[in-house]
Amino acid sequence: MQPVRVGLLGMGTVGGGTIRVLKRNAEEISRRAGRGIVVTQAAARDLKKQRIVDTAGISLTTDPFAVVNNPDIDVVVELIGGDTIARELVTKAIANGKHVVTANKALIAKHGNEIFAQAQAKGVMVAFEAAVAGGIPIIKAIREGLAGNRIEWLAGIINGTSNFILTEMRDKGREFSDVLTEAQALGYAEADPTFDVEGIDAAHKLTILAAIAFGIPLQFTKAYTEGITNLTSEDVSYAEQLGYRIKSLGIARRAANGIELRVHPTLVPARRLIANVDGVMNAVLVKGDAVGPTLYYGPGAGAEPTASAVVADLVDVVRMMTADPENRVPHLAFQPDALSDIPILPMAQVKTAYYLRLRAQDRPGVLADVTRILGDLKISIEAIVQKGTADGVATIILLTHRVLEQNMDDALERIKKLPTISGEIMRIRMEALNAN
Numbered sequence: 001m002q003p004v005r006v007g008l009l010g011m012g013t014v015g016g017g018t019i020r021v022l023k024r025n026a027e028e029i030s031r032r033a034g035r036g037i038v039v040t041q042a043a044a045r046d047l048k049k050q051r052i053v054d055t056a057g058i059s060l061t062t063d064p065f066a067v068v069n070n071p072d073i074d075v076v077v078e079l080i081g082g083d084t085i086a087r088e089l090v091t092k093a094i095a096n097g098k099h100v101v102t103a104n105k106a107l108i109a110k111h112g113n114e115i116f117a118q119a120q121a122k123g124v125m126v127a128f129e130a131a132v133a134g135g136i137p138i139i140k141a142i143r144e145g146l147a148g149n150r151i152e153w154l155a156g157i158i159n160g161t162s163n164f165i166l167t168e169m170r171d172k173g174r175e176f177s178d179v180l181t182e183a184q185a186l187g188y189a190e191a192d193p194t195f196d197v198e199g200i201d202a203a204h205k206l207t208i209l210a211a212i213a214f215g216i217p218l219q220f221t222k223a224y225t226e227g228i229t230n231l232t233s234e235d236v237s238y239a240e241q242l243g244y245r246i247k248s249l250g251i252a253r254r255a256a257n258g259i260e261l262r263v264h265p266t267l268v269p270a271r272r273l274i275a276n277v278d279g280v281m282n283a284v285l286v287k288g289d290a291v292g293p294t295l296y297y298g299p300g301a302g303a304e305p306t307a308s309a310v311v312a313d314l315v316d317v318v319r320m321m322t323a324d325p326e327n328r329v330p331h332l333a334f335q336p337d338a339l340s341d342i343p344i345l346p347m348a349q350v351k352t353a354y355y356l357r358l359r360a361q362d363r364p365g366v367l368a369d370v371t372r373i374l375g376d377l378k379i380s381i382e383a384i385v386q387k388g389t390a391d392g393v394a395t396i397i398l399l400t401h402r403v404l405e406q407n408m409d410d411a412l413e414r415i416k417k418l419p420t421i422s423g424e425i426m427r428i429r430m431e432a433l434n435a436n
């Protein structure tokens with residue numbers, strides 16, 4: 001049988017990795033897929049650029065539209081990123097009846113609903129394993145491996161750049177800004193690194209995970225996003241002393257009245273496996289009602305790890321090409337006409353525990369004022385520690401039990417107004433991530 005002809009859009013890190021893996025493992029891939037898979041055309045911005053990958057047999061062009069309009073291409077692999085030109089190209093490829101494999105998290109999170117509807121109407125597949133957590137097959141795991149479960153929650157370290165920064169802050173006591181430059185040099189950071197450190201990249205990925213876990217449409221604009229830019233090595237160290245690690249987590253949870261969808265720095269008990277995922281590695285913890293907690297760990301970016309996911313998608317697409325579109329795995333795991341309209345909860349309606357750090361005058365009655373406000377707002381304290389005094393001002397760390405975020409917002413407003421409290425109050429959310 002003729003090999004399947006792939007058109008590649010983008011010849012950067014992942015594009016190069018994809019060509020290499022397809023060539024190196026060609027024989028095994030063809031035994032798995034039932035047909036060979038070859039890149040026959042590729043679009044790159046700069047054809048003169050020195051490449052370490054062997055492009056023999058690949059027709060190169062600077063015009064990506066030439067690829068999506070080429071009648072001799074069966075599957076388009078989109079590795080350009082962003083949601084402008086990439087969106088046009090994917091839409092055009094679908095209109096031309098081509099299957100699409102993409103690593104583009106922003107595109108899927110923001111425009112996936114329309115893209116999947118177009119693909120369904122044309123009877124083509126759009127596969128996006130590489131969009132979330134690089135080489136970890138998390139889409140496959142949730143969409144197919146856990147299909148018997150009612151997913152209760154998931155929590156993931158899904159931005160390697162942030163995790164690298166937090167790991168350095170903890171291990172070496174370095175400050176945030178100091179580590180960022182080094183993280184960018186590692187080549188994992190997004191074109192716009194604020195996407196990494198402000199939680200936007202993680203929110204793109206979380207939006208996708210939540211949709212396939214709960215059977216809801218993609219709703220990126222409703223995700224709560226808070227970055228790691230305000231974290232200090234002081235808080236990282238206090239958290240450590242209390243038996244916690246600070247991780248930037250994407251959390252999606254099925255609550256009684258809606259879905260929580262949030263990315264923010266989070267204190268996690270240090271003994272949890274996920275708390276020990278360091279450097280640029282990714283991990284996703286998924287709790288299903290039948291299976292219990294499951295953890296998926298691996299490289300979240302990089303040339304061949306991401307290519308591993310791209311090629312797996314290509315194999316899937318090739319295997320399913322001849323299947324009736326109605327019998328393929330739905331893009332968002334649930335049948336498109338069976339998606340739920342359960343609302344995404346605003347952050348004020350989310351329930352979580354908290355770490356608070358405040359500076360208070362070190363004299364009788366000061367702490368009583370603080371705890372009275374917390375008590376009035378039904379916030380139960382789990383622990384209080386005083387971390388030394390300088391110039392008559394004490395640093396107080398408070399850990400609370402779970403409470404509605406609205407109550408915590410109200411409490412902090414009132415505590416800030418106390419004349420005995422100085423400076424900003426640091427608030428970091430805290431999750432037990434246990435089997436319940």
Ligand code: HSE
Pocket residue numbers: 133134158159160161162188189190196201300301
């Ligand atoms: N910027 C991303 C990260 C790359 O740091 O994890 C993979 O999506």
